[in-house]
Amino acid sequence: MLLIRCPYCGERPETEFHCGGEAHIARPDTPADISDADWGSFLYTRTNPKGLHAERWLHAHGCGRWFNALRDTVSDAFVTTYEMGTPRPDPISETAKA
Amino acid sequence: MRRFSLTSLLKEAASGHQGWKRQWRAPEPKKEYDVVIVGGGGHGLATAYYLATVHGVTKVAVLEKGWIGGGNTGRNTTIVRSNYLFDESAALYEHAMKLWEGLSQELNYNVMFSQRGVLMLVHNHHDVISFKRHVYANRLNGIDNEWLTPEECKEFCPPLSISPDLRYPVLGGALQRRGGTARHDAVAWGYARGADARGVDIIQNCEVLGLRRTSDGAVAGVETSRGFIGAKRVGVVAAGHTGVVMSRFGLKMPVESVPLQALVSEPVKPVFPCVVMSNAVHAYISQSDKGELVIGAGTDQYVSYSQQGGIQIVSHTLDAICELFPQFTRMRMLRSWGGIVDVTPDRSPILGKTPIPGLFVNCGWGTGGFKATPGSGHVFAHTLATGEPHPINAPFSLDRFRTGRLIDEAAAAAVAH
Ligand SMILES: Cc1cc2nc3c(=O)[nH]c(=O)nc-3n(C[C@H](O)[C@H](O)[C@H](O)COP(=O)(O)OP(=O)(O)OC[C@H]3O[C@@H](n4cnc5c(N)ncnc54)[C@H](O)[C@@H]3O)c2cc1C
Ligand SMILES: [Zn+2]
Numbered sequence: 001m002l003l004i005r006c007p008y009c010g011e012r013p014e015t016e017f018h019c020g021g022e023a024h025i026a027r028p029d030t031p032a033d034i035s036d037a038d039w040g041s042f043l044y045t046r047t048n049p050k051g052l053h054a055e056r057w058l059h060a061h062g063c064g065r066w067f068n069a070l071r072d073t074v075s076d077a078f079v080t081t082y083e084m085g086t087p088r089p090d091p092i093s094e095t096a097k098a
Numbered sequence: 099m100r101r102f103s104l105t106s107l108l109k110e111a112a113s114g115h116q117g118w119k120r121q122w123r124a125p126e127p128k129k130e131y132d133v134v135i136v137g138g139g140g141h142g143l144a145t146a147y148y149l150a151t152v153h154g155v156t157k158v159a160v161l162e163k164g165w166i167g168g169g170n171t172g173r174n175t176t177i178v179r180s181n182y183l184f185d186e187s188a189a190l191y192e193h194a195m196k197l198w199e200g201l202s203q204e205l206n207y208n209v210m211f212s213q214r215g216v217l218m219l220v221h222n223h224h225d226v227i228s229f230k231r232h233v234y235a236n237r238l239n240g241i242d243n244e245w246l247t248p249e250e251c252k253e254f255c256p257p258l259s260i261s262p263d264l265r266y267p268v269l270g271g272a273l274q275r276r277g278g279t280a281r282h283d284a285v286a287w288g289y290a291r292g293a294d295a296r297g298v299d300i301i302q303n304c305e306v307l308g309l310r311r312t313s314d315g316a317v318a319g320v321e322t323s324r325g326f327i328g329a330k331r332v333g334v335v336a337a338g339h340t341g342v343v344m345s346r347f348g349l350k351m352p353v354e355s356v357p358l359q360a361l362v363s364e365p366v367k368p369v370f371p372c373v374v375m376s377n378a379v380h381a382y383i384s385q386s387d388k389g390e391l392v393i394g395a396g397t398d399q400y401v402s403y404s405q406q407g408g409i410q411i412v413s414h415t416l417d418a419i420c421e422l423f424p425q426f427t428r429m430r431m432l433r434s435w436g437g438i439v440d441v442t443p444d445r446s447p448i449l450g451k452t453p454i455p456g457l458f459v460n461c462g463w464g465t466g467g468f469k470a471t472p473g474s475g476h477v478f479a480h481t482l483a484t485g486e487p488h489p490i491n492a493p494f495s496l497d498r499f500r501t502g503r504l505i506d507e508a509a510a511a512a513v514a515h
Contacts, residue, residue, distance in 0.1 A: 001408045015410055019400040021354075040500040044352035044443045048341035050403045073355075073402050 006059045007067050007081045020056035022046050023068045024088060050074060054088045057081075099295030101206050121287060122294035127301050130328035131159045133482050134320055135335055136306045136343055138162025140171040140282070140468065141460055142335035143289035143300070144475020145482065147205075150296035152476070153483035158298045159329075160290075161322060163305035167286030170337050171468065173437035175360050175382055175394040177373055178469040179216045179277035181236045181243040186493040186505050187446060188239040193490055194473025195276060201472055207288030209280050210387065216277030217246070217255055219376040219422075221266035229272045236274075246271045255372050257423045264421055266379050279373060279384050279392075285471055306336075309347040309457070317456030333458045333482050338403070338438030340461035349452060351461070352499045353440040356397045357407035358465050361415075361434035365389030369425070381418035391429065393419060397439065397465065407436040439464050443499070445508035449478055449491040458482055459496065 002014040028034050028042055047053070053073050058066050070079040070091060079091050100106065100119065110117050133149060135142045138160045149155040160166075178198060180191035202208050220229050229245070236243035248260040251271045260268045290300055301324070308321035309332070319328035336343045338355045345351075370385035375394075382394035395415035398407050412434055420427045442448060442462035447470070449460050460478045463470060477488040487495070498504055 001410050014408060022401075036500050036502075040352075040502075041350070044499040045350045046341075046352065046354050046401075047345075047350065048354045048401055049345070050339075050342050050355075053401055055400065071400070073400075074404060076400075076402055076404050076406075 002076060002078075004057065004069075004078060005081060006062055006065075007083070008063045008065055009059060012059070012062055016059060016061040018058040018060045020058055020066065023054040023056045023084075052079065052091060056084070099206075099291065121291040122300055125299045125301065127159060127161075127304065127322070127324055127327050128299065130319070131299070132157040132329065133331045133333065134158075134327060134329035135160045135333045136320065137169070137334065137336040137339075138166035138286075138290075138300060138302065139169045139335065139337055140167065140285045140289065140471040141337070141463070141474050141478070142333075143167075143286055143293060144471050145333060145335060145460065145478045146293040146298045146300075146475075147289045147296075148476045148479035149483060150293055150298055153479060155479075155483050156297035158293070159327065160293070160298060160300045161304045161306055161320070161327070162300070162302045163323075165302050166290055166300060167283055170437040170439060171282055171286050171471075173360065173435060174282055174468045175384070175392050176279040176282050176468055177216060177277070177375065177382060177384070177394070177466075178211070178280055179274050180241055180469070181232060181272065181274045181277070182507060183232050183235050184505050184507065185239060187507055188236065188241055189490050190447075190473055190477075190494070191470055192239070192241050193476065194470045197472035197476060198280065199276075201280075201285075201288070205288035205292050207284060207291060209284045209288055211278065211280040212387075213276050213278040214372045214384075215254065215273055215275045216373040216375065217251060217271045217273045219251065219271045219374060219378075220269050221376065221378040222269065225378060226269050229270070233272055241274075242276055243272055243274050246273050255370075255374055257370060257425055258374065259422055259424055266421075268422075277373065279386075280468075282468065285468075289475070306343060307346060309454070311454070315455060317454060331456050331458065331482055331485075333460060333478060335460045335478070337461065337463065337467070338440050340440050340459065344452075344459070347454070347457065349454070351448075351459075352496075353442055353448075353462050354401050355403060355438050355440050356400070357402050357404060357436040358397045358439045359395040359407040359412055359434060359436045361393050361395065361412060361431050362386070363391040363393070363426075363429045363431050366391075366429070374422070376418065376422065379418035379422070381415050381422060383419060383423070390432065391426065395434075397441070403438050405436045405438060441465070443508075444504040444506045446505040447474070447494055448496050449474065449494040450481060450487045450496060452496060
């Protein structure tokens with residue numbers, strides 16, 4: 001089980017959280033105007049990387065708030081968490097800051 | 099290929115079993131093949147076998163980054179059944195079931211296919227209705243599946259508790275008597291031996307790193323850890339790593355990879371006569387011929403390639419097992435492990451063409467593809483040999499995620515494995 005750092009509450013066990021899947025997938029503003037292929041890939045195509053993954057998490061059994069996280073899908077380690085609506089941080093500069 | 103028989107066994111016994119030869123070669127990769135298959139799991143090896151036996155295509159290489167059968171083929175709980183809801187799935191899984199029924203003879207290799215029956219339990223009113231619908235739909239498709247009352251479930255599987263005091267009491271079950279289990283390693287080895295004997299090169303420790311294309315965009319071959327290997331047709335059958343391979347080829351896929359776990363107990367005398375699955379409380383159990391209880395757990399909620407999975411997933415499953423089968427509460431578990439499964443949005447596989455001419459894909463089997471191994475290999479071989487899908491795999495196109503013609507076994511409340 002993972003220990004996840006909620007940016008609002010601190011470290012809590014994984015069972016308190018719900019993973020909301022890949023982050024930064026924007027719903028097209030005008031679905032009727034885009035091609036079936038683009039709509040299909042909005043709905044179904046995912047990055048599924050072996051490495052860093054930006055994803056949404058909900059602290060369901062805690063503060064009830066959503067946040068974004070960068071996690072390594074090989075080690076499962078959380079690299080950083082950040083507010084929803086903010087761009088994906090660059091993990092290299094994060095390390096440089098530290 | 100040396101055929102296995104009683105005579106060959108007796109002959110080798112006389113010389114202390116020192117005369118058995120290796121079952122397949124370890125060839126150096128050739129410069130070029132007609133078909134290259136990426137991934138030496140059961141599906142990839144079966145594809146190669148049927149390319150050679152059904153289509154006469156023998157200039158084939160199976161490229162495996164590790165050792166054959168070391169992926170999900172060697173990690174799964176080996177449940178085989180064909181009672182899927184939709185016509186498309188029923189046709190595909192039943193095609194596999196028919197091949198399973200003659201597979202040991204076909205391969206001259208004992209895959210230990212045991213049709214001991216797969217009983218799927220039901221614990222709530224909604225599932226009673228949905229499972230009865232499955233039973234009727236299966237019958238219309240000529241697939242055996244029958245509804246059992248709780249007492250009939252108990253008769254079929256005596257260790258089962260049907261006490262009304264259970265947290266989720268058993269309200270009945272759907273039984274496919276032709277379902278059962280098979281020996282996973284033997285499936286990979288049997289297909290490998292048969293394919294090798296017909297000239298297929300099985301190349302282990304050979305990771306596919308990229309795709310080389312001609313000036314008009316068609317497939318020219320693959321870049322590998324052992325150099326470039328030419329082929330005009332490439333089939334990717336890399337299970338949990340299909341997304342990784344395809345992104346190396348420049349394609350994004352509608353799949354996500356998650357860990358799925360299983361565990362086995364200490365071996366005990368025969369106590370468990372069949373396979374029992376319960377989707378609602380999430381437990382899958384059978385007993386191997388070695389005597390271990392083989393138990394399937396669930397997937398983690400996030401994308402991962404860690405081949406581990408969370409402890410809470412396993413303990414949740416064990417809670418359910420102990421509740422349903424109180425006699426197992428004091429059993430000790432020996433090992434647990436995870437495999438990375440590639441899950442599609444509709445929980446049905448993808449088997450067919452890709453936007454790149456000459457590149458084909460067979461993936462998305464997720465948590466339940468072992469049962470389909472022979473059928474999947476058979477129709478995918480047809481696809482690679484002819485360039486067009488077999489009628490059975492035509493509905494399972496990658497394109498369905500554009501057209502919207504999903505085969506939504508997930509929504510049909512079908513069980514994972
Ligand atoms: C714990 C668990 C329990 C399961 N239980 C069941 C069950 O009861 N019933 C059922 O029907 N199904 C079950 N499944 C699902 C089943 O195991 C899979 O659907 C099936 O094995 C997929 O077959 P495969 O041949 O495609 O995969 P694999 O055996 O995983 O083969 C894919 C191969 O591709 C190789 N590969 C990957 N990347 C590359 C590369 N770049 N270059 C070269 N080779 C590469 C891998 O090393 C691997 O050997 C279970 C799975 C797991 C993990
Ligand atoms: Zn919180």
